[in-house]
Amino acid sequence: MQKIILFILTTISIACSSSQSDNVTFDDLVIYAPRAGSSVTAGFTNISNSTGETITIDAITSPQFNIVEIHETIIDNGVAKMLKIEKLIIDNDESVALKPGGKHLMLIDAKKVILEGEEINLIVELSNDQTMNLKTPAVSRFSN
Numbered sequence: 001m002q003k004i005i006l007f008i009l010t011t012i013s014i015a016c017s018s019s020q021s022d023n024v025t026f027d028d029l030v031i032y033a034p035r036a037g038s039s040v041t042a043g044f045t046n047i048s049n050s051t052g053e054t055i056t057i058d059a060i061t062s063p064q065f066n067i068v069e070i071h072e073t074i075i076d077n078g079v080a081k082m083l084k085i086e087k088l089i090i091d092n093d094e095s096v097a098l099k100p101g102g103k104h105l106m107l108i109d110a111k112k113v114i115l116e117g118e119e120i121n122l123i124v125e126l127s128n129d130q131t132m133n134l135k136t137p138a139v140s141r142f143s144n
Ligand SMILES: [Cu+2]
Pocket: 071, 072, 082, 104, 105, 106
């Protein structure tokens, strides 16, 4: 009987340690292919922080774009405007949604024409000195 209890305890502690892993995740990353003739596009994702500490996104770069920024859409006197967020802060055990009409990734000045299906890479530098490499194929903005 004691063996069984020990086994259960071990299983629980393994489950806990995996959910508490040093982790920042970018889920459901979507990047639109720029419109024909445009070199600018937007991206969306859900960022979660389970590192045990507050995390700041210090920088995002991409081999395919000269500039990657995080923007926030605000309504100013009835006009939608985008503000650059210099450092996006994500508290421990919190997530931040980058979504249409809200915060979003802005990919600016594509280095070449990017068509649907082409892979986009993002290099994300976090305040804990972690660097994350993300990739996703560019999708049509009319696909959903
Ligand atoms: Cu923007």
